[in-house]
Amino acid sequence: KHRFWETQPVGQFKDLGDSSLPEGPIEPPTPLSDVRPDPYGLPSAYEWSTCDISDPSVCLEVYTLLTNNYVEDDENMFRFNYSKEFLQWALRPPGFFPSWHIGVRVKSTKKLVAFITGIPARLRVRDEVVRMAEINFLCVHKKLRSKRLAPVMIKEVTRRVHLENIWQAAYTAGVVLPTPIATCRYWHRSLNPKKLIDVGFSRLGARMTMSRTIRLYKLPDATVTPGFRKMELRDVPEVTRLLRGYLARFAVAPDFDEDDVEHWLLPTENVVDSFLVESPVTHEITDFCSFYTLPSSILNNPNYTALKAAYSYYNVTTKTPLLQLINDALIVAKQKDYDVFNALDVMENEGFLKELKFGPGDGQLHYYLYNYRIRNALHPSELGLVLL
Ligand code: MYA
Ligand code: JJ1
Structure with a gap:
């Protein structure tokens, strides 16, 4: 049912209620030398593009992509419209990594057609403080939906987070995925x-x-x-x-x-x-x-x-x-x-x-x-x- 999420280290629906499983990391960190050094492959018409959100022209491209393609309510009457100033604030907290602001462009035109971001955070889960990435602003242009681009973007942000020796993440979504903590x-x-x-x-x-x-x-x-x-x-x-x-x-x-x-x-x-x-x-x-x-x-x-x-x-x-x-x-x-x-x-x-x-x-x-x-x-x- 979830061809991508079933392959990821997240709580799986089948494990719900299994009290033998311990709380904490699902898989241990690997040596940094084992993290894939180069980006995941995209369909040949597209290329990765690290987005420098402090550059006003890049910030405008991200803003425009999100304004036209980001989250809507269930009846498509409203769409989130994060401002440019908000994006600068949300994406540049203390210790942020420029490499975690990831765009996908059309090679031939350089048009920005997809985006995903991470920022670093320390989250406490019960008694443990864990270094994490907070993942947000995952967006694929409406004309490129359902082509399995999102899983590649999620794997690529995961790779770039791992390169900073961070192995956990937190995120929210309006859709049900394996498996909500709340x-x-x-x-x-x-x-x-x-x-x-x-x-x-x-x-x-x-x-x-x-x-x-x-x-x-x-x-x-x-x-x-x-x-x-x-x-x-x-x-x-x-x-x-x-x-x-x-x-x-x-x-x-x-x-x-x-x-x-x-x-x-x-x-x-x-x-x-x-x-x-x-x-x-x-x-x-x-x-x-x-x-x-x-x-x-x-x-x-x-x-x-x-x-x-x-x-x-x-x-x-x-x-x-x-x-x-x-x-x-x-x-x-x-x-x-x-x-x-x-x-x-x-x-x-x-x-x-x-x-x-x-x-x-x-x-x-x-x-x-x-x-x-x-x-x-x-x-x-x-x-x-x-x-x-
Ligand atoms: S939540 C906001 C998400 N954005 C929107 O809702 C904006 C409007 N929608 C779109 O732009 C597209 O529909 C998106 C999917 C991009 C959402 N989170 O490419 P596909 C799975 C995670 O064919 P598309 C936010 O930003 C789906 O179940 N997975 O689909 C937090 C399926 O997998 P599976 C999602 O519709 C993001 C696969 O993608 C989401 O063209 C946190 C289909 O891919 C979703 N919101 O594109 C991301 N929606 O077959 C995870 C669909 O298995 C971060 N899918 O069911 C994980 C941690 C990473 C870092 C780890 C570090 C250690
Ligand atoms: O805003 C939302 N719903 C509104 C509008 C509904 C329009 C028709 N679908 C709503 N309005 C009722 C308000 C009313 C005021 C007087 C008192 C009674 C209530 O319910 C909803 C939230 O409720 N918003 C969305 O659906 C947007 C997407 C939410 C998922 C967000 C994913 C976040 C991405 C992660 O970063």
């Missing part, structure tokens, strides 16, 4: 309900009018938590301590140091927003929340072309009630003109979704590890990881 649901909080309904993102509820719906989702004009402010560079050490302490309680979570926090959480305009609560009395940082910006293109609508979406990222509370903190995040997102605020049911998010009027979406997100076995699937609330 299956999460997307939840959506309307900020601009009229537009969401007009573009078919949501529907008018039963026995609801447009004006009742607008009233239902109305938010205060200003945040309510005293000491709520934007995160700054000087906050990095304390935010790192707060976040590390919090992420320690999940079965799978990133092992962030200060450099990681500076990269992933310091605000970048239209890419990532982070806020914290500084006690007006002690000046301690007691709470933190963040979201990233990922618009979607609206396909085939006469009135609108883009949906502005915020995605809940990492949140930590020690003093402020979680509902109040996230409500303040919704208020800021509304002020900044987002149409919708999205969240997965990971971490403690179930504790605010219903109360803050998020509704379940029709999309799921499956989390996977490569070459690392977990004995039983995790509950979404055991995941302390958000991939972009």
Whole structure:
């Protein structure tokens, strides 16, 4: 059934529930001298091309490929539209490897037709911190689908990861593959309900009018938590301590140091927003929340072309009630003109979704590890990881 995935060191469906299998690496590392030194073969019309995303013309080619060919919802009404600035941020974290930004071009025209990326990360799985690659932005041009190009790209990124002496990876997908470590649901909080309904993102509820719906989702004009402010560079050490302490309680979570926090959480305009609560009395940082910006293109609508979406990222509370903190995040997102605020049911998010009027979406997100076995699937609330 899965001609490619059956050949890979991933949890296989047939092993589900086999408690004799140990947790941890499925196969041991090989000596680096045994890693294939040259790229996998592509069909003869195509060639590999390492993409220097810091080069604006290359970044534009990647952006254009993804804008036209990346992930859509099940009814093909919306398509993720990562911005160029977002791609630069997502692909150049501390210690990134330029060789893990892999394109496929048509030899004759040099047109970019496929892409896959890895970035390095330390992920903790239960008690072990493991160096991994996070794989993302796998995309094959619509006209080249179903030609088994994806397996070659996955093998090639695997080879380049192995060359850096890294043997595990983490990735998410909307499709079921062998075998999810967890299956999460997307939840959506309307900020601009009229537009969401007009573009078919949501529907008018039963026995609801447009004006009742607008009233239902109305938010205060200003945040309510005293000491709520934007995160700054000087906050990095304390935010790192707060976040590390919090992420320690999940079965799978990133092992962030200060450099990681500076990269992933310091605000970048239209890419990532982070806020914290500084006690007006002690000046301690007691709470933190963040979201990233990922618009979607609206396909085939006469009135609108883009949906502005915020995605809940990492949140930590020690003093402020979680509902109040996230409500303040919704208020800021509304002020900044987002149409919708999205969240997965990971971490403690179930504790605010219903109360803050998020509704379940029709999309799921499956989390996977490569070459690392977990004995039983995790509950979404055991995941302390958000991939972009
Ligand atoms: S998830 C986002 C994926 N991208 C999209 O959904 C964008 C729109 N779709 C496309 O561009 C294409 O449909 C893609 C497949 C490129 C997805 N993850 O070439 P094919 C398997 C893994 O004929 P195409 C993200 O970016 C499929 O089951 N495998 O198919 C994370 C089949 O294998 P098998 C997938 O439709 C990516 C084979 O590919 C996915 O033309 C993590 C068919 O290939 C998928 N999302 O192209 C990648 N979709 O026969 C894995 C299909 O066995 C990383 N397939 O069922 C693994 C770790 C690597 C590093 C390891 C280091 C140590
Ligand atoms: O956005 C998603 N679904 C929306 C739109 C549905 C349009 C028709 N299919 C949705 N809307 C309902 C919102 C409503 C608001 C008021 C309260 C009740 C709910 O459900 C879905 C997620 O739900 N998105 C997708 O399907 C996109 C793909 C998701 C898989 C992502 C793969 C990620 C790649 C890895 O890096």
